[in-house]
Amino acid sequence: MDFELEMAFFVGGSNKLGEPISIDEAQNHIFGFVIMNDWSARDIQKWEYIPLGPFTAKNLGTSISPWVVTTFALEPFLVDNYPQDPEPFPYLKHSDRFNYDIKLQVDITQGSNVSTTVCRSNYKYLYWTPKQQLAHHTITGCNVNPGDLMGSGTISGDSSDSFGSMLELCWKGTKPVSLLDGSQRKFLQDGDTVTMKAFCEGDGYVLGFGTCTGTLLPANPMK
Template sequence: MSLKANDPSRKTWLDLPDNTDFPIQNIPFGVFLTRDDIITIGTRIGDFAIDLGALHQLGYFKDIPLTDDIFLQDSLNDFIADGRKTWRSVRNRVAELFDAKNDELKSNQKDRDTVLFTLDEIEMQMPVQVGDYTDFYSSKEHATNVGKMFRDEENALLPNWLHAPIGYHGRSSSIVPSGIPIHRPQGQKLPKGADEPIFGPTRHLDFELEMAFVTTASNHLGEPIPSEDAESYIFGMVLFNDLSARDFQKWEYQPLGPFLGKNFGSAISPWIVTLDALEPFRVEGPKPVKKLLPYLETKGKKSFDISLSVAIKPDNGEESVITKSNFKYMYWNMSQQLAHHTVNGCPVNSGDMMASGTISGPTPESYGSMLELSWGGSKPVKLKNGQERRYIEDNDTVILRGYCQNHEVRIGFGEVSTKILPVFKS
C-alpha cells in the first residue's frame, strides 16, 4: 500500500500554526476524552484534534474494512493489532479528507463541528494499554558515561554491550501521558561512606531523554522475529521520559538491574507518530564496532534523524533548554532491538512499548540525562533565571521535545511535559 499520506505537496483546508509538528503529512494516533466526556481514538492536524470514532460513525471510512467500534476504545491496542495495511488506509483517508482540494468534509459544517476539537476541549489519555515495557540501553555514549560514573573509568563499556542491544524489563503500570505530575519518590540509598542504607526522598532525581516504539502483535511464543521483518511490526514512536532516582538505582541495581530507581514513573508524548510518517527521515546509524552475529545484521537506513531537546521549567519560571540530542546517535536500531528481544522466542503483543534508553550524543551539550550533564552532580547546569541544577528539584517541569525536518516538511512529536511534585503525603 502506498504512503500517499506522506505527499509533501499536500495542503490542508484547516488553519495551521507556523512550524507545527502536526502538518497534514503527520497524522499521528492518540486517545482522548472529548468535550462530552466520551473516550475516542483520534488524530491531530495542527492544533485540531480529530475524533476518528465520530468520522467513522459518519461514514467517512466506509471503504476501509474496519469494525464499527474500532475507534471507540480507550486504547489503540485493537487498531494496532489490525496491522499495517489498516493503519496506512486510515492515514491515507484522513489525508484525503483534510486535503485542501477536497470539499467532502470541509463543506459539511455539521460534520466538521462533530469531529473537530480544539486542544483545550480535550484531555489526552495513554494511547495504548502497555502490556510489557522494555527499556533498552542503546546509546554508546550514554552507556559509556554511566559506566564511568557508576563503575570503572577504564572499562566503562561492559563486554556484552557491543555484541547485543542490552535491555531490561520495566514497569508498565507507572507509564503516564504528558501532563500527569509525578511525586518525588522515597526509597533506600546508601550515604557516601556509610555501611547501612537510609530511607528518604531521592536527592538525585533525573530524567532520561528517550524515545519508544510501539509494536503490533507479531510472533507467537517460541518464534523469533527476523531483523529484516522487524519494522513491519512497529506501529510508531513516542517521546519517552524515563525518570530515574540515581541514588536508589546505585544502591539497588546489582545484581538484578534497575527497579525502584525507575518504576515510580515514566512519561510519554501522547500522539504516536507512525513509522510511515517518519519515512522521509531515514538515516544510517553508526557503523558497528564489532562484527555482529547474523541475527542482528541489518541493511540500509534503519535509523531516523529526529532532533531532540530537553527543557527544565522551574515553578512559575521561564523554561531553559538544557540539552539537544538526536535519535540518530543510537548505536542499536529498532530492528536490532526487536530481533534481539524475540530471538529466544519471547512473544510481543499489540501495545507493547520498547524504549531506546537514554539518547546521549557525542558532546557534553548533547547528553540525555542530568547525571551526565552535571557529571554526577559535579558540574551544575545553569538555567536562564540564574539558578543551577545538579538534579531535578520539586516543582520543576521537565519537557522533552522532538521533531524531524527537511526542506519540504516537518514531522514532530509534540512534547512530554512532567511536573515533579514534592514527596506524597497520605
C-alpha cells in the first residue's frame, strides 16, 4: 500500500455533451482546490499495469481535505507556469499564469504517535496546469458537471525528500525510509496514519486547506 500526494480541483459550471471547454474559458469552470490522497496498491498495480494500466490498484480509496479553497482566494499565490518543452498542442497553450505556490507536506504516524515528515513538496512543480487538464479532458466532447473532482497526479519536486509517494521515496523498495520511532518503511504498514498538509504563506497570514488524514487498517479477509 502506498499514498500519492496530490491536489485536486472541483469543477464549477458545466458544458454540453459534445462541446469542449476551450483553454481560454477553462478557468471559469474551476471552482477551487483540495488536498487529495490517491491511495494505491502497488503490488496490484504492477500486475495490471501491462497491458491494462492502473485500474483496481488506484480505485480502492480516495481521501480529500475538508476545505475547498477557491481560485479567487489563491490569486495572491500565483506563480509562473512550469516550462513546457516541447510546446503543447495549440488547444492546450495559454499564456496566463495558472500555477500556485502551495507548500505541501506528508507525515506518517505509527502506534507510538511519533510523526515523521517524509515529504515536503510544492504544487508549483506540476508540469500541466489545471486549465490544460480540463481542456484536454473535454477536447473530444466529454461533459463535466459541478462537483466533478479531478486529481492532479503525484506532485514530486526535484529533490529526494520532495517525492510524493513511497514508491518514489524508497526508490521502488531499494532505499527504506527511516521513521523517528526507529522503524523503517518501504511501503505503508497496517496502523500507519498518513497526514497531508497544504498551505500558502502571505504577508502576515497563512491560507490553509486543513489536513487530509487516513489510517491504514488491517484487511478484512473475505469469508
